Amino acid sequence: MQLVHDVAHWRAYCEHERARGARIGLVATMGALHAGHATLFDAAKDHGDVVVATLFVNPRQFNDANDLSRYPTSRVEDRALASAHGVDLLVEPTLEEMWPDYPNATPTTVSVRGIGEHYEGDSRPGHFDGVTSVVAKLFAITGPCRAYFGEKDFQQLTVIRRMVADLCIPVTIIGAATLREPDGLAMSSRNRYLTPEQRGQALVIHRALQVAQRLAASGESSSEKLHAAMRATLAEEPSVRIDYAAVVNPDTLEDLDDVGRGGLLAIAAVVGGTRLIDNTLVAVPPQPGPAS
Numbered sequence: 001m002q003l004v005h006d007v008a009h010w011r012a013y014c015e016h017e018r019a020r021g022a023r024i025g026l027v028a029t030m031g032a033l034h035a036g037h038a039t040l041f042d043a044a045k046d047h048g049d050v051v052v053a054t055l056f057v058n059p060r061q062f063n064d065a066n067d068l069s070r071y072p073t074s075r076v077e078d079r080a081l082a083s084a085h086g087v088d089l090l091v092e093p094t095l096e097e098m099w100p101d102y103p104n105a106t107p108t109t110v111s112v113r114g115i116g117e118h119y120e121g122d123s124r125p126g127h128f129d130g131v132t133s134v135v136a137k138l139f140a141i142t143g144p145c146r147a148y149f150g151e152k153d154f155q156q157l158t159v160i161r162r163m164v165a166d167l168c169i170p171v172t173i174i175g176a177a178t179l180r181e182p183d184g185l186a187m188s189s190r191n192r193y194l195t196p197e198q199r200g201q202a203l204v205i206h207r208a209l210q211v212a213q214r215l216a217a218s219g220e221s222s223s224e225k226l227h228a229a230m231r232a233t234l235a236e237e238p239s240v241r242i243d244y245a246a247v248v249n250p251d252t253l254e255d256l257d258d259v260g261r262g263g264l265l266a267i268a269a270v271v272g273g274t275r276l277i278d279n280t281l282v283a284v285p286p287q288p289g290p291a292s
């Protein structure tokens with residue numbers, strides 16, 4: 001695995017690989033890698049020839065300075081995991097190269113309106129502008145490739161897909177299923193903030209999604225009922241503060257009154273100071289019509 005820190009070498013590497021016919025898979029990360037990232041590296045390797053991974057804690061997507069300053073870093077372990085999972089080029093760009101104006105604002109911002117403004121966009125003002133601005137830059141440097149993102153950050157995935165479509169960026173976006181711990185907790189770099197007690201409390205998020213998912217699978221299509229089921233389950237852990245529990249259209253992220261044609265259940269909640277998100281798709285089986 002090669003390790004580079006500058007844009008010129010990163011760009012040259014990708015151009016060279018494409019020129020010899022290699023298909024590039026890109027995995028963008030902020031480090032603190034875990035098994036969920038490893039599945040993205042594996043998928044990129046399985047479907048392409050060369051895996052490029054980026055590791056950059058992007059300050060522009062943090063709307064809270066404390067959240068940024070305590071974001072976990074584990075460079076040595078990250079490099080070992082990337083190398084073990086077939087990453088060919090690991091890019092750890094410097095802040096100066098990525099955002100030369102930082103901490104001042106960069107005049108150019110990529111902003112996806114609408115779908116980037118609900119839920120995560122609402123709770124974390126400016127977050128998605130930071131994500132789309134940095135991801136557009138990663139794509140511009142890497143060039144044509146397939147880029148892999150986890151479905152745990154479903155809204156991020158949707159926003160990035162929309163940006164790529166609207167700006168005709170020559171990158172194919174691939175979503176990968178959320179990887180879970182054996183007890184159901186969605187893997188996240190932020191899980192390492194949780195004490196054992198908080199980790200136990202955090203399981204209520206997945207449980208709430210499952211309860212509502214089972215309700216939908218049994219034929220309940222009313223979003224109100226699914227909301228109520230999620231909230232009642234979340235209430236089993238009074239110390240877990242709900243940010244939102246939503247039933248939305250997975251393509252537009254708009255609220256749905258009913259999930260008869262499918263929907264996405266999404267929860268954001270704070271567990272002992274750590275904000276966690278999770279989601280699941282739901283489908284209501286077709287109901288038998290009146291006998292004729």
Ligand code: PAF
Nearest residue numbers: 028029030058131134153
């Ligand atoms: O999902 C993440 O880790 C980040 O939002 C991303 C896509 C690497 C952009 O900084």
